[in-house]
Amino acid sequence: MRDPSDDTELQLVLGELGKHNLADGFTEAIRSSMDYVLDGSRTGRYDLLSKDVHPGERASVGAKLEYEVQRVFKWKKSKPLDIELAGVPVDLKSTVGDNWAIPTEAHCHLCICTQMRLKDNAHRSWLIRTHTSWLYRGKGNKDGKRGIAVDARNQWGVPLYDWTRLPINPLTLLTESQAEQVFELGRGQEVRLLRLFTYLPKVVIERSVILTVCAGNQDPMRRARAIKDKAAEKGILLLCGKWVSDRTVAKGFGFDLGPGDWVAIPNESVVQGESAGADFLF
Known part of the structure; x- marks a missing residue:
């Protein structure tokens, strides 16, 4: 287990991420993802927290965000995870809740984890290596996905940008x-x-x-x-x-x-x- 400062791959990825305005880019990607899910031009919906929006739809913002982030930053899809930065595999994870579901194939790899607080119209992202010892114990959900322990995120995660406001509709x-x-x-x-x-x-x-x-x-x-x-x-x-x-x-x-x-x-x-x-x- 390595401190972020001693993690060579993490430092390489941080160097690559430093070439981008991450706060603005993620803001654009999140806004596009929300608009896609709401589909306002056909449904007339404009608020993800509305009772007209199913909880499953709110959760799907994260799935769409993966592709929007790749589009905004021109990051190409690359196996075995989502993208590759500075030659290092990186997974993209996001949540509209309090934690992320880390799949088994991403355990011990680097992940960019984005959290969206819809009630506060704000978002923030971290870069963290998801060591299995930092994930909640147990078998996880039915797909084997496990959340990141809050203490581990705070201690070992590297904040990529401060809490950033989302444009209000x-x-x-x-x-x-x-x-x-x-x-x-x-x-x-x-x-x-x-x-x-x-x-x-x-x-x-x-x-x-x-x-x-x-x-x-x-x-x-x-x-x-x-x-x-x-x-x-x-x-x-x-x-x-x-x-x-x-x-x-x-x-x-x-x-x-x-x-x-x-x-x-x-x-x-x-x-x-x-x-x-x-x-x-x-």
Whole structure:
């Protein structure tokens, strides 16, 4: 049993990992994994902690993350484990709970272990050699997978980055009443999108959010563009990153819009309503 500083392979892998911005890369990979599981553009779901999401689906975020991490960092799949870094086999493990399930083939190997705290919108990763003596004793689950003892992780694991915040889906900022109105059955897309931008002023709305609100409907982006004049009538300057002129104006307000991003800037006449969190029914 070796201390991390005496583990030559671990130090080689750390050197390779040091070439990447791990916190940002894992943030992107986790967000993509969550979006994949929620499938908002078809289901209208946007919160993994919602009762509409089965616990098994939440757990599947970890399985998807393995592939998203490889995509983000351009790490190629390599046997006998998941990837190979600096010529050393490395397994990728993640959990939305408190521990990881380490399979028998990964025992005593190096693992990148990622923990996602959904309630806190945060994540963190460690590099650890999963010695069998550091795993919980017993046969493990039916596949022989065993968890890592917390003391062993704290003593022998190498933190790869500090706890890092995950971007919050703007839809989770809606009150219960506002969410009901934005997703009201039987209402047209334009009406519901106008409510969305009214309830979330000065919040960057990504394309995926609009697709979620308009799940199952045709051409939601065209519908969003069609409400710019209606928004102006209600005292809202609606800016879309698709147009250079809008991006320039948004920049002046402190917002850096991507091609698929939107932001609603309320005029002074509606600032009071915004600060009060008022519901606008129309």
